[in-house]
Amino acid sequence: MRFYIRKLATFLSTVLLVSVITFLVFQILPGDPAEIVLGVDADPHQLVELRKTMGLERPAAERYASWVTDTVTGDFGTSLRYQRPVADIVAERLPVTLSLSVMSVGLTLLIGLPLGIYIARKDGQLSSMLLSVFTQLGLAVPSFWLGFILILVFSVTFKLFPTYGYVPWSEDPVGAFKSMFLPSLALAIPGIAVVIRYLRNTLLDQFRMDYVRTARSKGLREKSIMYRHILRNSLIPVLTIVGLLIADTLGGSIVVENVFALPGLGNLLITSIGTRDLPLLQTLVLYIAIIVVLINFVVDILYKVIDPRIRLKR
Amino acid sequence: MANTLLAIDELDVAFTIGGKQYPALRQLSFEVREKERVGIVGESGCGKSLTSLSVMGLLPESAAITRGQISLAGKTLSAGLREEWHSTRGRQVAMIFQDPMTALNPLMPVGKQIAEMALTHLAVTRKEAKQMALEMMAKVGLSRIEQLYGEYPHRLSGGMMQRMMIAMALICQPKLLIADEPTTALDVTIQAQILALLREMNRSTGTAMLFISHDLGVIREVCERVIVMYAGFIVEDAPVQDILENPKHPYTAALLQALPSVEKRGQALYTIPGRVPPLTERGGGCPFAGRCPRAFGICHTITPELDTGMDGHRVRCHLYVEGRLCG
Amino acid sequence: MRWNQLVRNKPFMIGGCLLVLLLGLMVTSLFYTPYGPNDMNTAMRLAPPQASHWFGTDNFGRDIFSRIMEGSQTSFVIGTASVAIGLVIGLLIGAIAGYWGGWMDEMLMRIIDAMLAFPGILLAIMLVSVFGPGFGNTIVALGIMSIPAFARIARSGFIQYKEFAFVKAAKARGASSLRIISRHILPNMASPLIVASTMRFSGSILAEAGLSYLGLGVQPPDPSWGRMLSEAQPFIINAPWYVFITGAVITAMVLGFNLLGDGIRDGFDKKR
Numbered sequence: 001m002r003f004y005i006r007k008l009a010t011f012l013s014t015v016l017l018v019s020v021i022t023f024l025v026f027q028i029l030p031g032d033p034a035e036i037v038l039g040v041d042a043d044p045h046q047l048v049e050l051r052k053t054m055g056l057e058r059p060a061a062e063r064y065a066s067w068v069t070d071t072v073t074g075d076f077g078t079s080l081r082y083q084r085p086v087a088d089i090v091a092e093r094l095p096v097t098l099s100l101s102v103m104s105v106g107l108t109l110l111i112g113l114p115l116g117i118y119i120a121r122k123d124g125q126l127s128s129m130l131l132s133v134f135t136q137l138g139l140a141v142p143s144f145w146l147g148f149i150l151i152l153v154f155s156v157t158f159k160l161f162p163t164y165g166y167v168p169w170s171e172d173p174v175g176a177f178k179s180m181f182l183p184s185l186a187l188a189i190p191g192i193a194v195v196i197r198y199l200r201n202t203l204l205d206q207f208r209m210d211y212v213r214t215a216r217s218k219g220l221r222e223k224s225i226m227y228r229h230i231l232r233n234s235l236i237p238v239l240t241i242v243g244l245l246i247a248d249t250l251g252g253s254i255v256v257e258n259v260f261a262l263p264g265l266g267n268l269l270i271t272s273i274g275t276r277d278l279p280l281l282q283t284l285v286l287y288i289a290i291i292v293v294l295i296n297f298v299v300d301i302l303y304k305v306i307d308p309r310i311r312l313k314r
Numbered sequence: 315m316a317n318t319l320l321a322i323d324e325l326d327v328a329f330t331i332g333g334k335q336y337p338a339l340r341q342l343s344f345e346v347r348e349k350e351r352v353g354i355v356g357e358s359g360c361g362k363s364l365t366s367l368s369v370m371g372l373l374p375e376s377a378a379i380t381r382g383q384i385s386l387a388g389k390t391l392s393a394g395l396r397e398e399w400h401s402t403r404g405r406q407v408a409m410i411f412q413d414p415m416t417a418l419n420p421l422m423p424v425g426k427q428i429a430e431m432a433l434t435h436l437a438v439t440r441k442e443a444k445q446m447a448l449e450m451m452a453k454v455g456l457s458r459i460e461q462l463y464g465e466y467p468h469r470l471s472g473g474m475m476q477r478m479m480i481a482m483a484l485i486c487q488p489k490l491l492i493a494d495e496p497t498t499a500l501d502v503t504i505q506a507q508i509l510a511l512l513r514e515m516n517r518s519t520g521t522a523m524l525f526i527s528h529d530l531g532v533i534r535e536v537c538e539r540v541i542v543m544y545a546g547f548i549v550e551d552a553p554v555q556d557i558l559e560n561p562k563h564p565y566t567a568a569l570l571q572a573l574p575s576v577e578k579r580g581q582a583l584y585t586i587p588g589r590v591p592p593l594t595e596r597g598g599g600c601p602f603a604g605r606c607p608r609a610f611g612i613c614h615t616i617t618p619e620l621d622t623g624m625d626g627h628r629v630r631c632h633l634y635v636e637g638r639l640c641g
Numbered sequence: 642m643r644w645n646q647l648v649r650n651k652p653f654m655i656g657g658c659l660l661v662l663l664l665g666l667m668v669t670s671l672f673y674t675p676y677g678p679n680d681m682n683t684a685m686r687l688a689p690p691q692a693s694h695w696f697g698t699d700n701f702g703r704d705i706f707s708r709i710m711e712g713s714q715t716s717f718v719i720g721t722a723s724v725a726i727g728l729v730i731g732l733l734i735g736a737i738a739g740y741w742g743g744w745m746d747e748m749l750m751r752i753i754d755a756m757l758a759f760p761g762i763l764l765a766i767m768l769v770s771v772f773g774p775g776f777g778n779t780i781v782a783l784g785i786m787s788i789p790a791f792a793r794i795a796r797s798g799f800i801q802y803k804e805f806a807f808v809k810a811a812k813a814r815g816a817s818s819l820r821i822i823s824r825h826i827l828p829n830m831a832s833p834l835i836v837a838s839t840m841r842f843s844g845s846i847l848a849e850a851g852l853s854y855l856g857l858g859v860q861p862p863d864p865s866w867g868r869m870l871s872e873a874q875p876f877i878i879n880a881p882w883y884v885f886i887t888g889a890v891i892t893a894m895v896l897g898f899n900l901l902g903d904g905i906r907d908g909f910d911k912k913r
Contacts, residue, residue, distance in 0.1 A: 214417045219403035
């Protein structure tokens, strides 16, 4: 129980710090946030007006406190550009980014896990060479460029998928899947490279463990050794990677959404920078960061569920 | 006399490293009879563990049997046939290892790991397997078995874990139990308990034992017969009492001399000078010649044969002809 | 680690060759490019690769090869500078956390953890959105992005080494903290730091490409591979080579640094 309480405390304190960093970057570092919104050569009267609407005349600590209280109570502020509650805008865009992330992580695991297991079991020279070429390339390629190449191959040449744009799932599930497939794949490929490489190394390490020798000496078949014994022991390191992967996917989607013109959070983020929509920007950043911290929290809890040995240590 | 259970005949095992073959076991021949407790002793690097792994069909990938054969209860164990191994390992021959702390899967409750053995080889339901596991745990002297069944390995002590390993190894009533340094990683007091348990299990279940140790003192506690190995060769093979009272091979004599005992209290313990030649540095001649205080000319050029004396006491040394000291 | 050992290491050699090639291009571009990177030739718009234009031309008829050459300067400078910033600040934070420990360690590491909650290039985007895009701000943003990686390595290195006998012995002799750190601890941490530097270099190049593609990184007239990609995107159907070549060059540089890092790590691992 102490484990969970401690982890919850870590989660909450990290969230708090994340909010402080976000506030610092957007409210303190620029000096005058109103100037950021209106530009350096803004009309002084407008500046004064805006400072008043943004509540900038109050001290920073007070502003931070009220921002946090508002956020906690569900008031995410109002977008300057859209003149609508930020929460509503985010709610509209969230499904896009969410389905992009889920599909991309899904593709990563669906392709990466079996390939990693396969390559670890058939550890030959040719396969390990092909693997290292693939993983090295996968790690080096900018995912948005990969998006271009996928468009070129699958949309332009083979006309299998739309070039860009978004179809909501509620209108046309097949069309939605198609519109999401290429961006998800572009995001997934570096992750697939990581998963394969990592899983293979982990499994090969596990093969050498004493408990595997014991399992063999019991007369178990290789298959049941793999699935009943080794895989579970490999889950912890792989889980770490999956946690990082989800965060990476969220980060990568900022760029990839713009390549494929998908109206998600990443796209909204870049638009809000262009329109200097500070309240929207600030909330979006906090929102994404909290999702990442939440994922880390869940991963920490899952460790404990999988491995009873895990205790508090740091 | 009891029937032969395990027969190893002229076995050669070699490692292939960088395309070159290095023999690690040479002309290995010995038998274990039903219900017999046989020890294999020697310093590390002598091929004791490799012998046991050959019997289990668990040689590392870089090693292979190059000559000879192993048969168990009259059936030849062939390295090629996977299916055969699965019904042999665990069912006919079971094994316990040096470090019980790492030998069990850390993420599976120990009881389940014992039951898994029964489920694999016997036509039993899960429930029956669990019942068998619990009975076996009681037999090896564990208490609070219901509770222990669901524990994970990291919560148990080394001695408890080795008892678990023994319970697991014996649950299918194998004909042969191979114990590879089963007490080396344990405290001295626990060591004695585990040795007593192994003797007791041999008596009550009739499982023959191949007991591997670098410590002649431990072997003396458990075994009836002992095989002394050096650099991949059997150098001596005789009943334990015989070896203790009348060691023939200079290496055996040296091992005995290095053994602490009551009479030697207060004296500096003898150590054998030099080391076992590594795989890559083994040539012709007697393997022990380089460290042998009694080596003479021929020892460095010709490998002696394993010579059987009238009483069945086998020794591989130029000093002996038909079991008698000459020269 | 021996030099001849590294020469036999395949990743190190491939990575090294790629980087020498790119570095050669960069140095050459300081004195010479086949065409002026900004010279427009309206008669030669979107020309495919050919003898006079190895990588073809863009929509203004500018020579892509010359622009790639010039863009390599940006990548090398941004990579080096951001890694340097990340290394210095990260080392400092890690050293304080690891060497002094206690509540200081706890607090600093929490901050580092919190920084890692801004995934991918989000941290850089935040800073650039406040300070504005441009060459210098990109460097600072990417440098700050690199801090956590170095801080963590430095921290674990300090924790590990300060327990070692030779460090304790130095302490017992009465050597000052600064001296222990610079003479005993830092040299022992060189290998993970070098490896991390190459990896962060690739990270910075990828992040710069992403930022500049989004229009938040390097601004004209400064050349940038990432911005070239965004300029190339509309012509993906008519001039696929433009997109392809530009991205391939970025990949090659990232690959070069990754392989170099892998090779160095292999070399250090074998030594142990």
